[in-house]
Amino acid sequence: MYTQSLDLESKDSQGKDVQSKDSPGQPPTRLTDLDARQVAFDARIAADTKIEPQDWMPDAYRKTLVRQISQHAHSEIIGMQPEGNWISRAPSLKRKAILLAKVQDEGGHGLYLYSAAETLDVSRDDLVDALHTGRAKYSSIFNYPTLTWADVGVIGWLVDGAAIMNQVPLCRCSYGPYARAMIRICKEESFHQRQGFDALLAMMGGTEAQRAMVQDAVDRWWFPVLMMFGPPDAASTNSTQTMAWGIKRISNDDLRQKFVDATVEQARVLGVTLPDAGLQWNEARGHYDFSPLDWDEFWRVINGDGPCNRERLATRVRAHEEGEWVREAALAHAQRRAGAADDDRAAA
Amino acid sequence: MDAKQWPLWEVFVRSKQGLEHKHCGSLHAADAQQALHMARDVYTRRQEGVSIWVVPSSAITASAPDEKDALFDPMADKIYRHPTFYALPDEINHM
Numbered sequence: 001m002y003t004q005s006l007d008l009e010s011k012d013s014q015g016k017d018v019q020s021k022d023s024p025g026q027p028p029t030r031l032t033d034l035d036a037r038q039v040a041f042d043a044r045i046a047a048d049t050k051i052e053p054q055d056w057m058p059d060a061y062r063k064t065l066v067r068q069i070s071q072h073a074h075s076e077i078i079g080m081q082p083e084g085n086w087i088s089r090a091p092s093l094k095r096k097a098i099l100l101a102k103v104q105d106e107g108g109h110g111l112y113l114y115s116a117a118e119t120l121d122v123s124r125d126d127l128v129d130a131l132h133t134g135r136a137k138y139s140s141i142f143n144y145p146t147l148t149w150a151d152v153g154v155i156g157w158l159v160d161g162a163a164i165m166n167q168v169p170l171c172r173c174s175y176g177p178y179a180r181a182m183i184r185i186c187k188e189e190s191f192h193q194r195q196g197f198d199a200l201l202a203m204m205g206g207t208e209a210q211r212a213m214v215q216d217a218v219d220r221w222w223f224p225v226l227m228m229f230g231p232p233d234a235a236s237t238n239s240t241q242t243m244a245w246g247i248k249r250i251s252n253d254d255l256r257q258k259f260v261d262a263t264v265e266q267a268r269v270l271g272v273t274l275p276d277a278g279l280q281w282n283e284a285r286g287h288y289d290f291s292p293l294d295w296d297e298f299w300r301v302i303n304g305d306g307p308c309n310r311e312r313l314a315t316r317v318r319a320h321e322e323g324e325w326v327r328e329a330a331l332a333h334a335q336r337r338a339g340a341a342d343d344d345r346a347a348a
Numbered sequence: 349m350d351a352k353q354w355p356l357w358e359v360f361v362r363s364k365q366g367l368e369h370k371h372c373g374s375l376h377a378a379d380a381q382q383a384l385h386m387a388r389d390v391y392t393r394r395q396e397g398v399s400i401w402v403v404p405s406s407a408i409t410a411s412a413p414d415e416k417d418a419l420f421d422p423m424a425d426k427i428y429r430h431p432t433f434y435a436l437p438d439e440i441n442h443m
Contacts, residue, residue, distance in 0.1 A: 052413070054410060054412065054413050055413045056413070056414075104393070105393070108389075108390050108393065111375060111390050112373055112390075115373045115374040115375060116373075118374065119374075124376060125353075180373075181373070184372075330377075330382060331354070331378045333378065333379075334378035334379035334381075334382065337379060337381070338379065
């Protein structure tokens with residue numbers, strides 16, 4: 001799963017300042033040192049050479065990456081909830097096992113991304129705290145409810161499909177740990193989309209009520225999915241900079257168009273109608289035209305006023321608080337085990 | 349160890365017998381045994397490995413990027429270490 005929040009500032013722009021790696025707390029001794037490092041950094045970016053954790057990087061580059069990678073990680077963790085909702089009510093053991101594996105993957109993806117973010121000298125606790133206090137964002141799509149089993153299939157087909165579209169170019173991102181995490185994630189994401197489509201195919205080959213359930217789910221998810229790619233390019237203030245830094249490779253609108261073009265054929269195979277009367281092949285452009293999106297809804301949802309925002313965050317915070325005893329028990333067990341090992345050595 | 353923190357571990361996985369362990373990421377765990385089990389859960393869900401190493405991140409010493417030139421430049425002009433430096437008669441050039 002993915003966050004489109006590349007361009008979106010978290011609420012607290014005066015948030016915790018990230019220390020510069022090379023000389024914490026001290027400015028460079030001469031201005032020319034900084035200039036030389038900037039020139040070297042720019043040359044690396046231009047040559048498509050990866051930036052690694054210990055390398056000098058502009059503070060703004062580091063901050064942008066911390067925000068983007070951590071918000072991506074938050075999206076994965078929050079994204080476990082809408083589908084987790086259906087694990088206990090999956091229609092068969094096969095579907096339950098598949099859904100468990102998918103949700104487990106999302107947790108794992110969050111962990112890969114938190115690890116990548118931590119290479120930029122931030123602590124896991126700080127990142128998690130930013131999410132829990134509402135300072136950090138996550139992908140707007142997870143603020144929508146999963147009302148039926150068909151929603152689970154549609155999430156796999158469309159939400160993961162959109163995520164894949166976003167994530168493949170990120171495998172070429174300039175920051176090494178993020179790129180490597182994305183390669184790992186993309187390998188696993190493909191099954192997510194295929195299992196969703198597979199589940200929907202089964203329903204579309206079923207009863208009239210099942211087909212209607214699939215169509216209803218598509219009707220509700222289609223437009224929110226298209227908004228996963230973020231605001232239109234003209235309204236995307238950070239895109240120019242993130243593209244110049246080699247973090248973002250393809251524009252929001254271009255990704256959105258690619259996704260629409262790829263999905264129309266899939267919808268045809270499935271036998272569902274995409275709920276946009278304006279969706280039409282444009283021979284001159286060589287792409288599908290589609291209706292303008294309701295960006296008011298997008299901003300409302302991303303800023304906290306979607307159907308499930310409060311529930312998603314409350315559930316996450318409660319899980320964290322109710323899991324405190326597990327974290328403490330693990331530490332206590334580790335300490336006891338270390339103590340026993342010391343006793344063995346002393347006795348030997 | 350700080351009472352409330354799980355320390356950071358680097359994870360290395362050997363994908364197949366005969367290959368080396370490769371670094372694949374990091375995770376937080378309370379001790380080495382936990383780190384191994386968690387590494388199994390996080391990094392080998394699709395049988396990506398036959399062996400896992402976990403190392404406390406604090407135990408890793410890394411060369412400094414700033415010193416890259418000084419560290420590696422001496423190798424640059426010793427091209428006689430490469431087989432292609434030597435031009436031999438065609439008949440026995442397969443050496």
